[in-house]
Amino acid sequence: MWITGFLIALVCFSSSRARYSCQRVFSDCYEYNNWPECYESRIITCSTPRLPTPGFVQRQVNTSLEAEVTPTSDHRVTIPSSALQKSTESSDEVVVVVALISSTYFKSRPPKSRAFRQPVLSGSILRGQVLAVTVGRRRLQNLSQPVKLAFSHNASVENGTCMFWLHHLDGTGKWSTDGCLTTDTGSHYVCNCNHLSFFAVLVNPKISLDRKTVMTLSYITYVGSTLSVVLTIISLIIYICLHGRRPEKSIAVHMQLTGALLGLHLSFLLSSFWSRLQGQNQEGWVCSALGFFLHWSLMATLSWSVLEGFHLYLLLIRVFNIYVRRYMLKLSLVGWGFPTLVAAVCAISGVYGTFRVNMTDTSSHVSEAQICWLSSAFPHMLPVAYSTTVVFSCLVVLYNSCMLGLVVLKLWKLRVGSRGFESGYNWRNTYRERGGQVWKDCATVLGLSCVLGLPWGLALTTHISTAGFYVFTVLNSLQGVLVFLWSLALTCKSRSENNLSSKDTSSQKYMTTSFNS
Structure with missing residues (x-):
């Protein structure tokens, strides 16, 4: 009897060893094109592990x-x-x-x-x-x-x-x-x-904003982007005129950033209006092309913001020996080439299309917001695509914040050195006497913040309160307006440079040539 029992146990052990392991079903079947069919046929007869899975x-x-x-x-x-x-x-x-x-x-x-x-x-x-x-x-x-x-x-x-x-x-x-x-x-x-x-x-x-707030933010964005499109076009004309009189690298960099910003606001308006015009029947190559244009413009804007910070670093920190052969060509390869490469890869993968988000207001009324952007139908590519926007924008804000910190430090050292130590007055008294210069420095720092794209960092405030949504929406939709004001400031300073008197201090001359050349 013990021999019969041993043979039965051996047969059972052999048959269980011959059965397919359930732990291998997922990895092995995934090698097939039609892996769900493979999974359904093998998972029934596979052998389960002794320990619970x-x-x-x-x-x-x-x-x-x-x-x-x-x-x-x-x-x-x-x-x-x-x-x-x-x-x-x-x-x-x-x-x-x-x-x-x-x-x-x-x-x-x-x-x-x-x-x-x-x-x-x-x-x-x-x-x-x-x-x-x-x-x-x-x-x-x-x-x-x-x-x-x-x-x-x-x-x-x-x-x-x-x-x-x-x-x-x-x-x-x-x-x-x-x-x-x-x-x-x-x-x-x-x-x-x-x-x-x-x-x-x-x-x-779940979106914490009610439908009325979302509609208000949408109108603010449309009005701000429309103003930005108009004023960035005027800014480009101003930069072209300035570059014609003074062909300097800083003006050329400002032109590239303004052009990218124009494409961003224009593509956003086109994508939004096309989505509203077509409604639910907006699928097709037009929406995919608009999504590609919007994604590419956003990355180009962020790329040129980084290059603005890099150029500012060369002007303020590495004042001497900053000549770079074919400088603008190399910057253009980075500023325009990187966004084109990433957007082309995403386009080949077919991730552009309609992005939809459902919203519910206080009365439980469900509505849907949509735009031609990264398609919601293929979330398997969205992490890769969003890493080129969310992660990239965070790195841009971090890098340019460091550049702005260096600018503020340089400003402080110049003011203290030229007004405090040279004149023999305490620097606090100097600033009381020349409070107008302090306001000019603050305006310079604020303008540089907009040029460097630091308003993108306000996206963190949207997780705090509804006011954060308004601040982020207003400042970023009006980026074109802020760039236009910066271009006007450069025009005024360009005219005043020709009338600098001998009474101007070295720090004022340094600041003028650093930010406007």
Whole structure:
């Protein structure tokens, strides 16, 4: 008898060793084009590890009873007995597998056909998790009783939509809501679906602003951007005239930044108006082209802001020996070349399209804001695309803040050295006597802050209060106006340079030549 028992145990051990390991299903099947089909065929017969795996449940259930599976504390799946009976005809038991899969498995492969590049849904996957439900070897569709899937959520998200992954033989796919109904219980999104597949909940970040505030901010942005477009054109004309009289590098750098800023505000207005004009039927190459233009203009503006800071560093810190061969050509390769390269890569990846955000006001009225920008339909490329805007802008603000700090320090040293020590007066008395010069220095620092793009750093204030939204919106929409005022200041100083008297101090001459040359 012991020999028979040993042989049975050996056969069972060998058969279990021959079964496919469940831990290898994800990595091995992902090598196939149609990886969902591979996953569904292997996950039923794979061998589970001895230790419990978080987010993975594989067990046999009785087909005459309703099955409830909880892979995690945030997820619950309820399968009716009718669906279990439909999955098999020869047995009273069937294998049920519920697994939690990262949403990156569904995002890392962009669609090959342009037909699948049409945005269907907007938002992001709740927690970046997808729930895969498999029952037996049969594909269950058109169920008489729906399968219920519960996803817990918190108050930071809203407008949840249940969806499933609709895949095709060539490996492409898209998220769809066909056959699924969504119910929000307050703490859970409950999905009632008449089929089994890969399920997830698409949500939008909750916006704390009411609809009236959003509309007010929109009007401020449109008016400010329109003024910026008009005044940046005038600024370009001023710089061209100044450059014709004095072909200096600083004026050339100002011209490039003004041109990039003109493209930014113009592309924003075109993208916004096209979205409003076309409504929901705005998909196509026009919206993608406008999204490309807006993204490229923003990166170009940030790039030239950095170059303004770099040029200011050469003027104030490295005053001597700053000659660089083909200086403007090298700056142009960075200022225009880098944005073009990044935007071209994003365009090839097909990330440009319609960006949609759902908003809910105090009366629970749901509205949708949209613009031609980075498409919400393909969140798998959005982290890469946003890193070129959010992360890049943070680095620009940090670098130019350091440059502005050096400018303030240089100003202070010049004023103290020329007015305090040389004249023998205390520097505080000097500033009382020449308070007008202090205001001029403050205006210079404020103007440089706008030229260096530091108002972009005010985006942090939008997370504090509603007033932060207004400050950020007003200053950034009026960047073209601020640049125009800076160009007027340069024109006035350019005229006054020809009338400098012998009474002017060396610090005044230094400041004039540093900021205007």
